[in-house]
Amino acid sequence: MCFDAFSSKNGYETTFTNDYGQGCFIVFECRSFTGKEKDAETGYGYFGARYMDYELMTMWLTVDPLADKYPSISPYAYCVWNPVKLVDPDGRMIDDYKIFRDGTISIVKTSDPYDRFFVEQSDGTFGVVEMKKHIVSAGRNAGKEIVEFPSHGLGFTRYGNKDPNGDHYIQPLVAAALLGAINQILETDPSITVAFGDMSDENGLSPSGKHSSHNEGRNVDVRLIRKDRNHNMCTVVHHAQFDKEANQIIVDAFKFFGFKDILNNSTELTGVSFYPGHDNHLHLQGFPID
Secondary structure (H helix, E strand, C coil): CCCCCCCCCEEEEEEEEEEEEEEEEEECCCCCCCCEEEECCCCCEEEECCCCCCCCCCCCCCCCCCCCCCCCCCEEECCHCCCCCCCCCCCCCCEEEEEEECCCCCEEEECCCCCEEEEEEECCCCCEEEEEECCCCCCCCCCEEEEECCCCCCCCECCCCCCCCCCEEHHHHHHHHHHHHHHHHHCCCCCCCCCCCCCCCCCCHHHHHCCCCCCCCCEEECCECCCCEEEEEECCCCCCCECCHHHHHHHHHHHHCCCCCCEECCCCCCCCCEECCCCCCCECCCCCCC
């Protein structure tokens, strides 16, 4: 084999046999690890809207023509600096999302006012969740796009009263990760309903000023799972209703879909960081966006 995923000499060796004997030749490929075609003259990857230099770094060579719509993200960033989890088919506007069971999220581009989330099911089909785009108009998050996460759906609901300026606004990539995790949880244990608490308000700020970290639509509170599956009531670790196995399932799913840090004031669950004041819920944070 003579395959190099990062050079213009991509190819593989194959053999042939004819009337004159046996020989071999090299078949050269013009596509790289992204699946996109390389430009023969420059050796750069061509995505339709922009070029990428694989040997320099997984970054664009020109500014995103829609960079003004995402001021918090570098205009040269490929997959908002998260190429392990995300796929960018054409290098243009972030809009709709395909969430795969292997944890990857493919970004698809459209010009409509909605973000659609296509969640891969175990049979290969895709369930669809639609959320309306909301552009923050003022304050430190002005210009950022967020979506309002639904109050309930298959495998999830909300807890607590809705704040005056809303409390379930989230960045679209975070929303995609939540939906992927919910789907994985349902496949593992269909009896679990995930109850979400505070996210951010409609301005991308902490709902009613109650938190210091619920800004920019990145962090999420999740109620612990009870044995009786009553998501309208809370529980704490070491309580008789605390379901350790079910809570480990949801922790693993959120970790799998990109939340690097999950907080709780207990060491009962693997992959959870101890943090005081989080006795009856999990705090999801650390999703890589920029």
